[in-house]
Amino acid sequence: xxxxxxxxxxxxxxxxxxxxxxxxxxxxxxxxxxxxxxxxxxxxxxxxxxxxxxxxxxxxxxxxxxxxxxxxxxxxxxxxxxxxxxxxxxxxxxxxxxxxxxxxxxxxxxxxxxxxxxxxxxxxxxxxxxxxxxxxxxxxxxxxxxxxxxxxxxxxxxxxxxxxxxxxxxxxxxxxxxxxxxxxxxxxxxxxxxxxxxxxxxxxxxxxxxxxxxxxxxxxxxxxxxxxxxxxxxxxxxxxxxxxxxxxxxxxxxxxxxxxxxxxxxxxxxxxxxxxxxxxxxxxxxxxxxxxxx
Amino acid sequence: xxxxxxxxxxxxxxxxxxxxxxxxxxxxxxxxxxxxxxxxxxxxxxxxxxxxxxxxxxxxxxxxxxxxxxxxxxxxxxxxxxxxxxxxxxxxxxxxxxxxxxxxxxxxxxxxxxxxxxxxxxxxxxxxxxxxxxxxxxxxxxxxxxxxxxxxxxxxxxxxxxxxxxxxxxxxxxxxxxxxxxxxxxxxxxxxxxxxxxxxxxxxxxxxxxxxxxxxxxxxxxxxxxxxxxxxxxxxxxxxxxxxxxxxxxxxxxxxxxxxxxxxxxxxxxxxxxxxxxxxxxxxxxxxxxxxxxxxxxxxxxxxxxxxxxxxxxxxxxxxxxxxxxxxxxxxxxxxxx
Numbered sequence: 001x002x003x004x005x006x007x008x009x010x011x012x013x014x015x016x017x018x019x020x021x022x023x024x025x026x027x028x029x030x031x032x033x034x035x036x037x038x039x040x041x042x043x044x045x046x047x048x049x050x051x052x053x054x055x056x057x058x059x060x061x062x063x064x065x066x067x068x069x070x071x072x073x074x075x076x077x078x079x080x081x082x083x084x085x086x087x088x089x090x091x092x093x094x095x096x097x098x099x100x101x102x103x104x105x106x107x108x109x110x111x112x113x114x115x116x117x118x119x120x121x122x123x124x125x126x127x128x129x130x131x132x133x134x135x136x137x138x139x140x141x142x143x144x145x146x147x148x149x150x151x152x153x154x155x156x157x158x159x160x161x162x163x164x165x166x167x168x169x170x171x172x173x174x175x176x177x178x179x180x181x182x183x184x185x186x187x188x189x190x191x192x193x194x195x196x197x198x199x200x201x202x203x204x205x206x207x208x209x210x211x212x213x214x215x216x217x218x219x220x221x222x223x224x225x226x227x228x229x230x231x232x233x234x235x236x237x238x239x240x241x242x243x244x245x246x247x248x249x250x251x252x253x254x255x256x257x258x259x260x261x262x263x264x265x266x267x268x269x270x271x272x273x274x275x276x277x278x279x280x281x282x283x284x285x286x287x288x289x290x291x292x293x294x
Numbered sequence: 295x296x297x298x299x300x301x302x303x304x305x306x307x308x309x310x311x312x313x314x315x316x317x318x319x320x321x322x323x324x325x326x327x328x329x330x331x332x333x334x335x336x337x338x339x340x341x342x343x344x345x346x347x348x349x350x351x352x353x354x355x356x357x358x359x360x361x362x363x364x365x366x367x368x369x370x371x372x373x374x375x376x377x378x379x380x381x382x383x384x385x386x387x388x389x390x391x392x393x394x395x396x397x398x399x400x401x402x403x404x405x406x407x408x409x410x411x412x413x414x415x416x417x418x419x420x421x422x423x424x425x426x427x428x429x430x431x432x433x434x435x436x437x438x439x440x441x442x443x444x445x446x447x448x449x450x451x452x453x454x455x456x457x458x459x460x461x462x463x464x465x466x467x468x469x470x471x472x473x474x475x476x477x478x479x480x481x482x483x484x485x486x487x488x489x490x491x492x493x494x495x496x497x498x499x500x501x502x503x504x505x506x507x508x509x510x511x512x513x514x515x516x517x518x519x520x521x522x523x524x525x526x527x528x529x530x531x532x533x534x535x536x537x538x539x540x541x542x543x544x545x546x547x548x549x550x551x552x553x554x555x556x557x558x559x560x561x562x563x564x565x566x567x568x569x570x571x572x573x574x575x576x577x578x579x580x581x582x583x584x585x586x587x588x589x590x591x592x593x594x595x596x597x598x599x600x601x602x603x604x605x606x607x608x609x610x611x612x613x614x615x616x617x618x619x620x621x622x623x624x625x626x627x628x629x630x631x632x
Binding site for chain 2: 035094098108118234238267
């Protein structure tokens with residue numbers, strides 16, 4: 001029982017981070033049907049932004065996470081404008097290849113910049129570590145609480161934004177039908193830029209939270225973190241916001257439990273579950289099945 | 295009568311010209327190396343280019359012709375590479391292996407690599423090809439990663455440490471032969487009734503099913519064939535490198551082949567070949583820039599897609615990749631021949 005609770009805490013803590021990153025994939029996919037391969041790299045950029053913000057100016061957790069959300073967000077708007085927008089009406093796969101190109105660029109450019117470089121860096125301790133006992137030896141620490149609280153706050157903000165604001169309504173309209181939305185007077189380009197902005201901001205926050213837990217950061221950390229989050233998004237049903245959250249949480253929990261059983265299983269297990277889910281529900285847990293048009 | 299015979303002779307020559315061209319290309323490469331103009335390193339880059347070209351051709355059949363999106367080719371390469379490596383290293387590892395037996399062992403290992411990859415392709419393709427578009431992409435990606443995770447758990451082939459000591463049987467000659475065979479097979483497949491069925495599935499799956507095309511059968515067939523080609527390429531790769539590591543074959547490696555295909559031009563075989571060879575050679579040619587080469591590679595990819603979204607070849611096929619029967623038919627009907 002103790003162990004079960006302890007593993008669940010780890011699983012949820014990891015799961016909320018996956019969920020935050022998965023939201024960016026799912027929102028961009030929902031709106032322009034693009035698998036944004038470069039999204040994982042915004043996680044890394046967020047971590048590094050926070051790293052430099054803290055090390056150069058000595059700020060605390062809140063300013064660090066806000067900078068780490070703003071910088072990737074602005075960068076992602078720039079990338080969308082320069083690389084994805086010109087291809088919006090071209091074959092979908094050209095945009096995908098562009099996304100792969102952007103991702104290669106975002107991984108290798110910081111690697112070559114002298115003050116970042118390819119080495120691992122130690123992420124500063126922003127939250128003083130304290131343990132609270134839940135049940136016997138099962139404990140939860142301040143970092144885990146921060147992760148869960150911060151992600152929940154961001155998630156509530158996002159749901160508020162999408163459900164109750166004018167911009168959110170515009171986003172839903174564009175996701176439903178881009179052309180009709182444009183005819184109704186919605187500035188589609190602005191909405192898409194805004195979606196990229198929000199997605200990258202969440203990824204940046206996810207990067208900071210992840211680095212709090214596992215405080216070694218490097219320029220390639222976004223690659224597999226992004227892959228996991230992407231799979232979480234598909235798992236929940238890509239294009240669906242609640243799906244991304246559910247997928248992220250499940251992924252985190254499954255991964256932690258599988259790793260606890262046998263350490264080599266952790267990596268493969270999430271894929272096996274993903275395939276089983278897709279074979280029985282081909283559009284993910286909460287996704288809508290696409291209609292066949294004749 | 296006279297005219298027909300000349301035409302037949304010309305057609306025959308045209309048929310064998312590509313094979314002759316490939317042979318001449320091989321001879322030139324070997325001569326240049328012996329004369330010392332080309333270093334072994336560049337010969338190896340060329341071998342990688344041809345191997346990547348084979349895999350990209352297989353992907354072209356799955357993705358470009360049948361319209362099924364697969365990001366799992368690296369998984370099939372790894373299966374082919376590991377199983378063929380297991381044949382030459384674990385099964386036939388007794389030392390006094392005669393020089394005359396070696397080529398047969400090598401061929402056997404390549405066949406094993408292709409067949410095992412084909413079986414994996416069937417096991418993956420059969421249940422998952424009813425998924426569409428991006429979901430199929432994710433399932434193939436996931437299967438590729440699962441294959442990698444399984445390899446990591448097999449201690450006989452090195453597990454997570456990597457598989458060492460594979461004899462380096464692959465030479466440029468072998469690779470040229472298998473590359474030529476792949477091109478020949480693909481050309482004939484695509485221009486056969488099988489290929490046309492695949493194209494009809496790409497254009498409109500529902501409509502072709504209504505017209506009586508057994509879509510599942512052709513999709514699985516194309517997928518298995520693509521996987522087998524990747525497996526053979528993997529077998530060749532294993533015997534070039536002499537060393538395999540599961541992390542060589544992650545999904546990022548699979549996206550490389552998508553990049554080759556779409557950068558070259560997804561609509562043609564020429565695109566697959568040109569894309570794979572150019573983009574294999576480009577990062578090597580930029581090696582003097584050290585780490586900056588990948589930065590430039592990324593920028594080149596983006597710019598290429600922005601200014602040439604249909605790829606380098608842009609829907610144009612090398613004439614020798616179209617069977618002469620088809621070209622004659624086109625010209626007789628007053629169509630412009632490529």
